[in-house]
Amino acid sequence: MIAIQNGRGYRSGVPLPFKASPNIGGKLVPEYIVLHDTASGLNDSGPISWLTDPISKVSAHVVIGRDGKITQLVPFNVKAWHAGQSIWAGRPLLNGFSIGIEIVNPGKLQVVSPGVYKGVGTYDTNKDPSLVVKRAKTAAHGDGFWLAYTDAQVAAVHDLCEGLCKSYGIKEIVTHWLISPGRKVDTNPLFPLEQLRRDLSPLLRFTKPVTFAEIADDAPAPAEGDESAGGGDELAPVTPGTDYAAPIGTRDTDESAGGVPALWRLAKSRITQATAGMGLTSVVGLLSDWRSLAVICAFIVIACCGYIIYRRSLVQ
Numbered sequence: 001m002i003a004i005q006n007g008r009g010y011r012s013g014v015p016l017p018f019k020a021s022p023n024i025g026g027k028l029v030p031e032y033i034v035l036h037d038t039a040s041g042l043n044d045s046g047p048i049s050w051l052t053d054p055i056s057k058v059s060a061h062v063v064i065g066r067d068g069k070i071t072q073l074v075p076f077n078v079k080a081w082h083a084g085q086s087i088w089a090g091r092p093l094l095n096g097f098s099i100g101i102e103i104v105n106p107g108k109l110q111v112v113s114p115g116v117y118k119g120v121g122t123y124d125t126n127k128d129p130s131l132v133v134k135r136a137k138t139a140a141h142g143d144g145f146w147l148a149y150t151d152a153q154v155a156a157v158h159d160l161c162e163g164l165c166k167s168y169g170i171k172e173i174v175t176h177w178l179i180s181p182g183r184k185v186d187t188n189p190l191f192p193l194e195q196l197r198r199d200l201s202p203l204l205r206f207t208k209p210v211t212f213a214e215i216a217d218d219a220p221a222p223a224e225g226d227e228s229a230g231g232g233d234e235l236a237p238v239t240p241g242t243d244y245a246a247p248i249g250t251r252d253t254d255e256s257a258g259g260v261p262a263l264w265r266l267a268k269s270r271i272t273q274a275t276a277g278m279g280l281t282s283v284v285g286l287l288s289d290w291r292s293l294a295v296i297c298a299f300i301v302i303a304c305c306g307y308i309i310y311r312r313s314l315v316q
């Protein structure tokens with residue numbers, strides 16, 4: 001049980017350990033939770049030092065250790081710098097409207113010898129049976145060996161997300177690989193994302209659970225070995241059917257410019273946003289057709305009214 005008060009977390013009434021990061025933005029109204037891996041060794045002290053170092057220019061709201069310990073670095077109502085170039089539901093740069101949770105995990109591993117793997121460190125599953133490494137492959141992650149999360153970590157993520165959902169009315173829980181496709185692969189494929197979203201679906205504003213398979217199929221394959229290719233301009237939204245992903249500023253310009261094409265594009269982008277991540281491609285299509293039909297009908301009605309008024313004015 002984790003409660004949130006004034007941006008700080010309390011576990012069973014006890015404040016979470018807090019180490020302030022200087023890498024913060026302004027006030028945050030959280031709408032999403034973004035899950036990350038630290039891509040570090042197994043100790044939480046390394047990532048905590050890095051995320052609180054002014055030189056790193058990165059941060060997260062919390063770090064969750066292998067033992068389930070949650071260390072808070074940034075108040076939940078203040079922006080942290082965890083997402084970088086990212087987009088979700090047609091909206092770019094998630095640092096502005098999301099909470100970042102870093103889970104201690106080394107990321108993709110290489111096989112050294114049977115039972116021994118190498119990443120940031122070396123992981124010998126023969127010597128340490130608490131280390132579980134599995135091979136997994138998804139469209140977004142590629143094929144690889146990954147270190148399983150501990151039960152304590154999964155439970156801590158669940159409890160924290162539950163508390164955050166209750167406090168902030170979170171729309172959806174996403175991962176870095178979902179919001180930065182082709183650039184990031186965290187969290188790794190062994191994280192029980194589908195289960196977490198299903199468990200907390202009564203608390204999420206987007207309540208339809210999305211299966212892992214659906215997400216994996218929708219996400220483009222990662223750019224092979226080209227980290228620099230993940231520039232903001234090249235990022236495509238994951239949501240199927242989203243064909244209008246211009247920055248918010250551009251959308252606002254279009255909106256104020258008026259005109260049916262701009263309004264129609266805006267309406268379509270809003271529908272896509274509202275249904276993004278819910279796997280409701282068919283509903284988007286249906287609503288899109290309905291909207292276009294409504295615009296056409298409105299035109300016909302306005303034209304008819306105009307004609308009638310014109311005829312009456314002639315009679316008088």
Ligand SMILES: [Zn+2]
Binds near residue numbers: 035036037082176186
């Ligand atoms: Zn990340």
